[in-house]
Amino acid sequence: MQEQLPKVKDKNLSKIHIYTKQYIAGIGDGIALIFAFCFSLSVLYSESKLVFNIGSIAAMLMSVIIGIGGYFAAKSRQRDLIKKTPEQEKAIYDAELSKTIQLFKKLDLGKDLQELAAEVIASDEKEWKNYLEQQQQPTEQPEARQVYKSMLVGTLASVTGSVIGLIPWVFTHQTSTAFIYSQAFCLPMLFIAGFLKSKVNGEPIWWGGIRQLLLGAALAWVGFLIAKIFEQP
Numbered sequence: 001m002q003e004q005l006p007k008v009k010d011k012n013l014s015k016i017h018i019y020t021k022q023y024i025a026g027i028g029d030g031i032a033l034i035f036a037f038c039f040s041l042s043v044l045y046s047e048s049k050l051v052f053n054i055g056s057i058a059a060m061l062m063s064v065i066i067g068i069g070g071y072f073a074a075k076s077r078q079r080d081l082i083k084k085t086p087e088q089e090k091a092i093y094d095a096e097l098s099k100t101i102q103l104f105k106k107l108d109l110g111k112d113l114q115e116l117a118a119e120v121i122a123s124d125e126k127e128w129k130n131y132l133e134q135q136q137q138p139t140e141q142p143e144a145r146q147v148y149k150s151m152l153v154g155t156l157a158s159v160t161g162s163v164i165g166l167i168p169w170v171f172t173h174q175t176s177t178a179f180i181y182s183q184a185f186c187l188p189m190l191f192i193a194g195f196l197k198s199k200v201n202g203e204p205i206w207w208g209g210i211r212q213l214l215l216g217a218a219l220a221w222v223g224f225l226i227a228k229i230f231e232q233p
Contacts, residue, residue: 021200022150023157026066028193030161032216034059035186038169039179040223043231048178052169059162067155071147164189190216 037058041051168181194212198205 019149019153021197022153023160024193024197024200026154026157027161027164028190028197028212029066030059030062030158031165031186031189031193032161032212032219033062034162034165035182035190035216036220036223038165038182039220040227042175042179042182043224043227046175048169048172048175051175051178052166055162055166055169059159059166063155063158063162066158067151070154071151161193187213187217 034055038051038055041054045051045054165182165186168185169178172178172181191209191213193209195205195209197203197212198208201208
């Protein structure tokens with residue numbers, strides 16, 4: 001084709017960006033879950049080592065579950081893409097065509113170029129799909145290796161977040177002290193994770209950090225109150 005759509009980042013860089021977003025989001029979730037879990041255990045056990053051991057087991061199980069869950073979610077998406085009817089494909093084509101035109105409008109490229117883009121897209125579907133994929137709007141069925149990569153990224157992110165959440169429980173023997181260390185360490189880490197997650201997603205960064213911090217704190221205190229029910233008198 002003589003006219004080309006505007007060049008964007010390399011396709012591999014686009015995939016790296018997607019995996020980066022997935023990894024950062026997974027870290028935040030891992031910190032929040034282990035922070036809340038250990039926070040709850042601190043009600044039931046007086047030795048921080050015991051909390052650390054139980055938390056480590058929970059972290060490993062959680063990471064495996066998240067990895068397997070991500071794998072089956074990706075496989076389900078693959079099946080859904082395969083089963084689409086011609087009518088569904090047409091609807092998707094029209095919707096994504098509209099998204100592409102809106103993208104050109106946001107880039108302020110002018111009405112003439114927008115119309116030219118529409119003509120190019122309509123005449124060369126392959127080029128259009130490549131362009132959308134590079135803009136993080138994939139239209140193709142993901143390759144099998146991408147499914148496994150997503151599973152691996154999710155698992156590693158969960159492990160990383162869990163390790164961060166467990167750190168405060170390593171440096172003291174008393175649960176009461178680790179309880180304080182955990183809040184002083186994990187709450188700022190939750191803010192940082194939320195901040196970075198919002199940054200890579202193009203969302204308000206400060207609110208993203210505060211939101212992640214508040215969600216993690218709320219989850220921890222809910223778990224704490226639930227654990228109080230089972231506390232021995």
